[in-house]
Amino acid sequence: MGEVIFWVIWALVAVSAMVVAFSKNLVYSVFSLLATFIGVAGIYIFLNADFLAVTQIVIYVGGILVLLVFGIMLTNRIVVAKITQSSLQRTTGLVVVGAIFLVLVLTLLNQTWPLATSAAEFDSTVNNIGELLFGDYLILFEVASVLLLGALIGAATLARKEL
Amino acid sequence: MHALSSYLILSALLFSLGLYTVITRKNAVAILMGIELILNAANVNFIAFSKFVTHHVEGHLMAVFIIMLAAAEAAVALAIILNLYNDHGNINVDEANALKR
Amino acid sequence: MHEHYGVVLAFGILGFILMYVAFILQKLIGPKNSSELKLDTYECGEPTEGSSWVQFNIRFYVIALIFIVFDVEVVFLFPWAVVFKDMGFVTFIEVFVFLAILVVGLAYVWAKGDLEWVKMKLKYGTGRYAATRLHESESP
Numbered sequence A: 001m002g003e004v005i006f007w008v009i010w011a012l013v014a015v016s017a018m019v020v021a022f023s024k025n026l027v028y029s030v031f032s033l034l035a036t037f038i039g040v041a042g043i044y045i046f047l048n049a050d051f052l053a054v055t056q057i058v059i060y061v062g063g064i065l066v067l068l069v070f071g072i073m074l075t076n077r078i079v080v081a082k083i084t085q086s087s088l089q090r091t092t093g094l095v096v097v098g099a100i101f102l103v104l105v106l107t108l109l110n111q112t113w114p115l116a117t118s119a120a121e122f123d124s125t126v127n128n129i130g131e132l133l134f135g136d137y138l139i140l141f142e143v144a145s146v147l148l149l150g151a152l153i154g155a156a157t158l159a160r161k162e163l
Numbered sequence B: 001m002h003a004l005s006s007y008l009i010l011s012a013l014l015f016s017l018g019l020y021t022v023i024t025r026k027n028a029v030a031i032l033m034g035i036e037l038i039l040n041a042a043n044v045n046f047i048a049f050s051k052f053v054t055h056h057v058e059g060h061l062m063a064v065f066i067i068m069l070a071a072a073e074a075a076v077a078l079a080i081i082l083n084l085y086n087d088h089g090n091i092n093v094d095e096a097n098a099l100k101r
Numbered sequence C: 001m002h003e004h005y006g007v008v009l010a011f012g013i014l015g016f017i018l019m020y021v022a023f024i025l026q027k028l029i030g031p032k033n034s035s036e037l038k039l040d041t042y043e044c045g046e047p048t049e050g051s052s053w054v055q056f057n058i059r060f061y062v063i064a065l066i067f068i069v070f071d072v073e074v075v076f077l078f079p080w081a082v083v084f085k086d087m088g089f090v091t092f093i094e095v096f097v098f099l100a101i102l103v104v105g106l107a108y109v110w111a112k113g114d115l116e117w118v119k120m121k122l123k124y125g126t127g128r129y130a131a132t133r134l135h136e137s138e139s140p
Helices: A002-022 A026-046 A050-074 A090-109 A126-133 A138-160 B004-024 B028-054 B058-088 C002-029 C059-087 C089-111 C130-138
Strands: none
Touching (some): A002 B004, A002 B028, A026 A050, A026 B004, A050 A126, A090 B004, A126 C059, A138 C089, B004 B028, B028 B058
16 A cells, blocks of 8 residues: 555656646646645655655745745736746757756666665654754754845845835 | 665656756746756655665755755745846746846 | 554545535536626625736735745744753754844844835825825815
8 A cells, every 4th residue: 555655656746747847838837846846745754754744845835836826926917827938949958858867767776775774764753853953953053044034135135126 | 665766766857857947948937946846856865865875864954954945045036036027027038148237 | 654644645635535526516416507697706796897817916025035934944943842852941042043043034124114015105195096185175
């Protein structure tokens, strides 16, 4: 059962990412990006990353995707729910990206990874993440707030200029 | 359980599709969506390796910081895109080739 | 660990199915006597004016921006809440510094007036309806 669900989620992520890349309708792209993010959160669950899955839902789905939809709504004169987009150099891009994908897959299939020997699973990762975040990675945590402050002030200044 | 390679292939696929989106789309918001796909691919890699190879949660911490960075980047990038729209009337990046008006 | 999340998946799927069940049910058992009036947005009340597919106001963006910054902040506070009991008071100071830095951003946006929905910059009598109001006051 778990195996079947894993492959269903795997296929959901792959197909919805393809829709994001190839769809002509920008609104379809952004909504299949929603499916990709939720699918990746499911993949995180299979990788024992419960905190990351929740973070993915809260920040990506609840925040970044809303910002992207705002970006679309603010930059198009909409008359119907169909916003077309065009692409440049489709064939060249497809050849180059296909070659990169092939090289990546061949490389990682021919590689023997130094797999961990212990098979013990984390019960929950939140405790370990918290201990690291407020211990070894404290400086990174504080610098993150400065980065967010800079992003907020910078983006608000840029967005205000055109009022 | 599933092998490490199934996660890595998914990540490679996400990265390739994101790269394709970035290099072929004209719409700046669509390019931003491609960047988010690439960042997700990196996160899947981090967490897959942290489960199968290092067996430590430090990879998770990196992924949290990447997500935080993606939020900040999306906010600033969209503000720039709004300014571009204000100047040009559209957000096709191939037409934004002037440094000043 | 993923076995515990079967419940979450079941809830998600159930919610999705129930939504479509509601759609299909109303298609099956709902009366079908549609007329011009039935297709109105508001069957009684004000007639709508124009299309609702309009360009959003740019001021929504700044609100969304503030939301996403504090969204990220909340995610960082979750692990703190879990380890606070074990790691003690020093983490409180660490988080306090984190929050203080972010509140500077909120204060900046507030002081610059991005949070005010109605810009109070217009002088009295220069607004959109100033001419009509002037006209009304003169006529009696």
